[in-house]
Amino acid sequence: MRAVRRRIPAAILGSAALHALAVLALQLAPDAPPIEPRASREVTFVLTEDPPPAQREDERPRDPAARAEVIPSAARSRAMPRVVREHGDVAALVPTPSESTGEAPLEAPPVREAPPTATETEAERRERIRRLVDPAAVARSAFVVEGAPSTRSGPATAPLEALAPRSEHEAQRDLDERLRAAAMTKQHTARERLVARARPDGTYVFEHGAFTAVITADGQVQYEDAPAIRTEGVSASGTLDFNDMIERAQGRDPYAAEKQRFEDDNAELIERLEREGRERAMAAALRRLRGRLARVWADDVPAAQRRRQLFELWRDVDDSGGDGGAREVIESFIRDNLPLGHADAYAPDELSRMNAMLEAPSRFDPYR
Secondary structure, X not given: OHHXXXXXXXXXXXXXXXXXXXXXXXXXOOOOOOOOOOOOOOOOOOOOOOOOOOOOOOOOOXXXXXXXXXXXXXXXXXXXXXXXXXXXXXXXXXXXXXXXXXXXXXXXXXXXXXXXXXXXXXXXHHHHHHHHHOHHHHHHHHOOOOOOOOOOOOOOOOOHHHHOOOOHHHHHHHHHHXXXXXXXXXXXXXXOXXXXXXXXXXXXXXXXXXXXXXXXXXXXEEEEEOOXXXXXXXXXXXXXXXXXXXXHHOOOOOOHHHHHHHHHHOHHHHHHHHHHHHHHHHHHHHHHHHHXXXXXXXXXXXXXXXXXXXXXXXXXOOOOXXXXXXXXXXXXXXXXXXXXXXXXXXXXXXXXXXXXXXXXXXXXXXXX
């Protein structure tokens, strides 16, 4: 503590000595020279006019008097053309002959006035201004579109109300309608028809792979199924269809749909063969009927019994119109072999008894 107390007075004394030296130095320093004031200068502003623009040599003065000075004397002697209006919308330059030179004046072509411009309405002016300041309209007017027009919004020349883009719901609805229409009109691949091939014996055959179909000459369709296990020649390779085996084990035909399709594709052929077969069968039956009638009438039995057999043959023939003319054949045979007035001809009372056994409207009358 004593050492600290001794240092404080020494510091105070040193500081006082430094301040005294600084004051003494300021007193002994020389005085600075005085600053002289600057002399003021007078500034004069002069207003000048721009020189007139230089006139080009080929420029004509606007003053009529000056214009007259520019025109040469030879050209001045010519009369200037005058303007004559006809019908209110055409102005023609009609030149007058020259007095000094005597030359023929040049004919000036007729001058047609420009048609008056249509005044722009207030609504059109507002619409034009709106198009000028609307960014979308400006962008559309400068954009070159290639291909089909967009369906998202109206054309660039349409009113601003029609340029608003459609909503996502409307766009999706239109897209769904177009896709649905395209799907409904899609051209599906047509199935190949199962056409039977003709054979020399008058039948038709079709080989499916899983079965063989044969159409007989009378229109009957016969199928022959291929075996479930099929070998390829004498080799050990082959095919086995477990699905066919399971279907057949359950009593179902695995190719019933294909067989029906074959009959549908060949329906016209089958119908024609059936009709031709019936006609051939009927013609053969009529030929056999004529032979049977001849044998019945040639039998060594009483004539009444033979007439009875001829009547029973006539009765047993179908009377619905599908007999192919069998009854006509029997009646024609009776008229040819036992005509009316013949000793073995049918008597009127005999015909009455036979017709009593028939159901109406059938009536046995070979002599009509």
